[in-house]
Amino acid sequence: MTDSVVLDTVDLRILRLLQNDARATYRELAEATGVAASTCLDRVARLRRSGVILGHRLELDPAKLGRGLQALLSVQVRPHRRELVGPFVDRIRALPESRAVFHLTGPDDYLVHVAVADMTDLQRLVLDEFTSRREVARVETRLIFQQWECGPMLPPGTAGTGR
Amino acid sequence: MTDSVVLDTVDLRILRLLQNDARATYRELAEATGVAASTCLDRVARLRRSGVILGHRLELDPAKLGRGLQALLSVQVRPHRRELVGPFVDRIRALPESRAVFHLTGPDDYLVHVAVADMTDLQRLVLDEFTSRREVARVETRLIFQQWECGPMLPPGTAGTGR
DNA sequence: AGTGAAAGCCTTATGTA
């Protein structure tokens, strides 16, 4: 389950199409790939079973949901031991403001991507949920001016495959 | 298009359900929300039109695609002027290794989330695509041990609404 | 805006090669 998976041209084309629009029908996939719709169904099911496709997620606009300000919080957790960092991550993940949490190499142990309503909300979040905790040694807050999601993720060296 | 949108209980329930499984059928949404399937269709179409729903995206496992190593690159671009940073962002976004780019406050102008095959690949990426460029003054690389996506994003103060 | 029903398309199980 941890290893890389062998994908052929059809798999790659299907993934590329579904990344553009995850609601593409099997008929559309069939037309675009040249194989039968029922085969596309099999392929997608296999990609899900093998763990390549983790899920179909809705992408929402935070600003439209009243969370117009986003930030990255670099957090040092000290001492950096399992019995402290496990519950720390669990609590942070459960916050409605959290979008993603990264455990990193380097002096800052965690990076937390948060979406809040405004600066007041951010200050409250930092003070009440981070610096107030004994295991949190340091928090550095950086505001996000702008962000970009990048193109479809595909295996290395497949830039032109299947086109 | 930039302002927050008014969402009622039905909208919130639909968003919550679709975030758990973006492939939920309108019939399932109808059953869960208590309104007709055709109404759910209208609601989802409205949420898309108003920009709350940006898209339906496929979530893939980078490791299964031969990108078993992820990192965050903090980048200083100097001088930090539009005519330099615009092309810089465009080039970085176009890299197949890039997953996301953030423009931030603070001394590090950009944070780039990348997924690569291995350490050799990461070294190549940093040397060839970042430090080799004249406008890139500094790059700091942090490896990602582990990462977590967080729970559904909803408007502040709606934790219990509609349940 | 929401509803219910009807028409048509899509998904998906199955048999075959």
Place this chain on the structure above:
DNA sequence: TACATAAGGCTTTCACT
């Protein structure tokens, strides 16, 4: 494993409220 087909379910439209 891929295909074609068919049955059933889902989406989507529409007239009505």
